[in-house]
Amino acid sequence: LIGRRRRNTAAVWTAQRGSYNNNVHLETARTTMSRSRSPGRKSSSSSSSPARPSRSRSKPDSFAASVHSTPTAKAPKKKAGQRRGGSSSPRNSPKPAQTSTMTTTTTTRKQPSSPSPVLLRFRAPSLLKALLPPPPLAFSALVLVGELFLCLLIIRKVAYTEIDWEAYMSEVSGYLSGERDYEKLRGGTGPLVYPAGFLYVFSWLRWFCGGDGSDIGKAQLVFAGLYVANRATVMATYYLALGAGEGRAQKWRYAVSIVALSLSQRVHSIYVLRCFNDCVAAFLCNLAVLVFVGGSKLGWLRNHTASVPYSLSVSVKMNTLLFAPGILLIFLQSSTYGETFISLSICAGIQLVLGYPFLSTYPVSYLKKAFELSRVFFFKWTVNLKFLPEDIFVSKPLSLALLGLHVAALGFFCSRLVRHVGAVGGWAVGADAKRRRLSPHYIATVVYLSNFVGIVFARTLHYQFYSWYFDSLPLLIWTAFDGGQISSRVAKEFSGELHFGTIVAREMISTASGNNLGFHYLVNYEDGDSEHFKEGELRSMIARAKDEEGTDSGLIKSVAWIILIMGGTEYAFNVFPATPKSSLVLQVCHFTLLAKLWWGQGVQPLLV
Numbered sequence: 001l002i003g004r005r006r007r008n009t010a011a012v013w014t015a016q017r018g019s020y021n022n023n024v025h026l027e028t029a030r031t032t033m034s035r036s037r038s039p040g041r042k043s044s045s046s047s048s049s050p051a052r053p054s055r056s057r058s059k060p061d062s063f064a065a066s067v068h069s070t071p072t073a074k075a076p077k078k079k080a081g082q083r084r085g086g087s088s089s090p091r092n093s094p095k096p097a098q099t100s101t102m103t104t105t106t107t108t109r110k111q112p113s114s115p116s117p118v119l120l121r122f123r124a125p126s127l128l129k130a131l132l133p134p135p136p137l138a139f140s141a142l143v144l145v146g147e148l149f150l151c152l153l154i155i156r157k158v159a160y161t162e163i164d165w166e167a168y169m170s171e172v173s174g175y176l177s178g179e180r181d182y183e184k185l186r187g188g189t190g191p192l193v194y195p196a197g198f199l200y201v202f203s204w205l206r207w208f209c210g211g212d213g214s215d216i217g218k219a220q221l222v223f224a225g226l227y228v229a230n231r232a233t234v235m236a237t238y239y240l241a242l243g244a245g246e247g248r249a250q251k252w253r254y255a256v257s258i259v260a261l262s263l264s265q266r267v268h269s270i271y272v273l274r275c276f277n278d279c280v281a282a283f284l285c286n287l288a289v290l291v292f293v294g295g296s297k298l299g300w301l302r303n304h305t306a307s308v309p310y311s312l313s314v315s316v317k318m319n320t321l322l323f324a325p326g327i328l329l330i331f332l333q334s335s336t337y338g339e340t341f342i343s344l345s346i347c348a349g350i351q352l353v354l355g356y357p358f359l360s361t362y363p364v365s366y367l368k369k370a371f372e373l374s375r376v377f378f379f380k381w382t383v384n385l386k387f388l389p390e391d392i393f394v395s396k397p398l399s400l401a402l403l404g405l406h407v408a409a410l411g412f413f414c415s416r417l418v419r420h421v422g423a424v425g426g427w428a429v430g431a432d433a434k435r436r437r438l439s440p441h442y443i444a445t446v447v448y449l450s451n452f453v454g455i456v457f458a459r460t461l462h463y464q465f466y467s468w469y470f471d472s473l474p475l476l477i478w479t480a481f482d483g484g485q486i487s488s489r490v491a492k493e494f495s496g497e498l499h500f501g502t503i504v505a506r507e508m509i510s511t512a513s514g515n516n517l518g519f520h521y522l523v524n525y526e527d528g529d530s531e532h533f534k535e536g537e538l539r540s541m542i543a544r545a546k547d548e549e550g551t552d553s554g555l556i557k558s559v560a561w562i563i564l565i566m567g568g569t570e571y572a573f574n575v576f577p578a579t580p581k582s583s584l585v586l587q588v589c590h591f592t593l594l595a596k597l598w599w600g601q602g603v604q605p606l607l608v
Helices: 002-037 060-069 096-108 117-122 137-156 166-176 196-208 216-241 246-260 265-274 275-295 302-317 318-334 336-360 362-371 396-423 429-436 440-457 463-486 535-549 555-576 580-599
Strands: 489-494 497-511 516-526 530-531
Touching: 002 216, 060 166, 096 318, 137 216, 137 246, 166 196, 196 216, 196 302, 196 336, 216 265, 216 275, 216 440, 216 463, 246 463, 246 530, 265 275, 265 463, 265 555, 275 302, 275 318, 275 440, 275 463, 302 336, 318 336, 318 396, 336 362, 362 580, 396 429, 396 440, 396 535, 429 535, 440 463, 440 580, 463 497, 463 580, 489 535, 497 530, 516 535, 530 535, 555 580
Parallel strands: none
Antiparallel strands: 489 497, 497 516, 516 530
């Protein structure tokens, strides 16, 4: 009995000792991993490695000497945000007592088994670096298929709501009966106030939907297809503007944007349950933006080609004129004055051709109604200014004040963009403009920003007006809150250290003998040094900076802002009827984003 008791006691002591050893090993592994995560601090395994070599680029002798002094030792790569030379700083160096204790513990006890790869992955410096983003193209195809089935499900399960369709059909009926006086073309909601392109599009829809527009089910199917086509167009624009094929951070930005654009209840309703003409205009305008962003291979024909769908969108509904200031700026920055004149002539020519049946008969009536700027909207339908009294809402001073603020905001943003362009080659005139290729991110941002400024200072926003700018919100939020990590940041490795900088200028470089070396880009590094690079050399440096910087807290912060701003906007447009509270929420979201776009550094007119 005594012997049995002694054996049981020994077994308990052995189990307790093994548990203690395992706890010590686990704590040691955690300490090592936390030290490897902290900037500028080395773990025990790397505490004996030699010091980092110096990283001077402006002094070739010291740079070569530092490299030669440590030919076999490669310093660890510098992480984003790490203090340079942090391993030699007393504040960042590991404490000797902790290192000694850890070394003694690990050498006197049995070595623990290697940590699980899953644990190592999720204990990495950045969680997003451990998570693989979805492949952009496959993810886009999956989302489009899901959107198509969702639209069909909405059509089947949710009842159609009549708002403007019957009025559209009445206005088209007058046109088909031979009437060309715009003041006599009327519907259930009043006189016709859309340009001639609207009549052509909805005349075809009237014929397709039973000959008189009575088969609303077919119209819903057409608008479901239009919704999917518009979503595919916006996806392609975001893929190019965010550089989704270049790195993990860009793929995450793209995936988050596509998901955010697919979750709007109001936008689905505008397309498949209301069948507004705003949807047709939005699709044509987004198609024009895609040509601007992705048409670099067209060369000087890009602006001319993009002018066609843009002018067609204006002919359906004139709200797309809000994009015009940004498009004009892109014309001037990427082409000569002569080419800009040709592009503008294409836009005007399309309007003249489409409006010819009315301009040749009743020109004053057509111009007065199709492009009416003095219309006063009903207070009961406003979404953005419900907190104002009705008498102030319909007053002329408010209209003039909003117009003045709109023009002033466009002027402020334009002055900043022109000033930046002046730093990379001057105003777009002559042969220099032909060499300029503005980045896809910059083009999309400028065009979307021009429209968004008009939205912020609009006299009123109806529910269907949400489709005017909804597709641009994720990109504008990325630009405002994470813009510095999208286009202008570069990273280059020098002697094992990763150094970050910013592209600040485009300059013509010549040798001492006068030989012209062409345009180079000036990069200012964070430590004050600078360097010139050709355009081809910058691509890998930009991709490296995006991959290193884009998965840190800035990406998480931007996702949070997408949730807040798009969530608040969606809330405001889903409150019916609108209330002072919902209008204030919408205004806070709008002005927060506009202010950050102004004070942020995301809108950079850089080529690459």
